[in-house]
Amino acid sequence: MSDDTSLTLPFPLRRSRHHAHAADRHRTWLDRHRELADVTDEAAYGHWEVAELAALGYPAAGPDELALAADLLGFYFLFDDQFDTALGRRPTEVARICDRLTDILHGALPDASSAVERAFADLWRRSTAGMPGRWRARAATNWEWYFASHPAEAAGRLAGRIPDREGYLILRRGTAAMETIFDMVERLGGFTVPPSTYHHPVLRQIRQLAADIPSFSNDVRSYPLEAPRGDVYNLVMIVQRERDCPPEEACAIVLTEAQHMVDRYTRLLTELPCAYRELELDEEQSRTAQQYADGITAWLTGYLYWERRTGRYRAG
Structure with a gap:
């Protein structure tokens, strides 16, 4: 397949100056949750550059906040990767694991908790610290969506x-966990977006x-990693079936669709000031809403830059 798999974004790339601190703290967190990290090879994990993704995705975060972001990102990857084994084809067992994690969102730490449960309980406690009830309720719903999507994915495999x-x-949209990623824009930035702004059609489209x-x-x-192991929830495979075309052509079609989405995203950003006026936001409210939109843009830009360079998606 072609190596030209990059999208064009008109946004500047930013990187936190606290990367080294976050990387050091993340290594300590992994040591504390060693059983969680056993799902992958330590050397391979190092090539994923998880702390780098945190630094690129949340460039405005303080040092401790960036360390939390790195730990969360590490959890996503390690949690997902356990389902690349035979476990990922046992929907009932996957549901049991995910239901126990969902219980943590609602105040329970299961008896004889597993490594993944202890790790997530730590992250949930740190993520919700100091946040208002409305944000915690939304974050819990988004995490539940993430966990509850994995049994269906296992059934598909x-x-x-x-x-x-x-x-x-x-x-x-469930397994990607992006709503939880965007919730952390507020948590790491120390602010919350009012519901009327958060759910405005322009900002909802931007987020989607x-x-x-x-x-x-x-x-x-x-795709080169997922196709051989039978993962079916991949848009390249769907386009191949829709168009009856080879993988190279399907990849190009998916990337073209994604580039059109980038262009639409860019246009929607220019509509935000009008949305603020329509909502009659004051200066501080407009600044908070813009901080949130800027945080989402930083994540999008940072992630796509990181994805091109990380060792996580290299075969062999």
């Missing part, structure tokens, strides 16, 4: 049946596009 596009999007663009790009990069 077991059946080996490629989904239709709509079914793919529903599940991918920023969630979908990395999934499309990631499907192209991860």
Whole structure:
């Protein structure tokens, strides 16, 4: 397949100056949760550059906040990777694991908790510290969505049946965990967006596009790894079936779709000032809303830059 798998974004790349601190703290966190990290080879994990992704995705975060971001990102990767084994084809067992993690969101730490449960309980406690109840409720809902999507993904692997596009999007938007990523823009920045602004159509579209663009790009990069092991929730496979075309052509089509989404995202950003006026936001409220939008843009830009360079999606 072609190596030209990059999208064009008109946004500046930023990188936190606290990267070294976050990387050191993240290594300590991994040591404390060694069983969680056993799912992958330590040397391979080092090539993923998880702390670098945190520094690129949350460039405005303080040192301790960036360390939390690195730990969360590490959790996503390590949690997902456990399902690349035979476990990922056992929906009932996957549901049991995910239900116990969901219980933690609602105040329970299961008896004889596993390594993944202890790790997530630590992250949930740190993530919610100092945040208002409204934010915690939203974050809990988004995490539940993430966890609850994995049994269906396992069922898809077991059946080996490629989904239709709509079914793919529903599940991918859950397993990608992007809403939880965007919740952390507020947590790490020390602010919250008022509901009327958070749910405004322009900002909702911006958030959805920023969630979908990395999934499309990631499907192209991860296709050589996912296809041989029978993962079916990949848009490249769906386009192959839709167009009856080879993988190279399907990848190009997916990337073209993603680039159109980037262009639409860019146009929507210019509509935000008008949205602020329509909502009659004062100066401080407008500044907070813009900080949130800027944080999403920073994540989108940083992730796509990191994805091109990380060793995580290299075969062999």
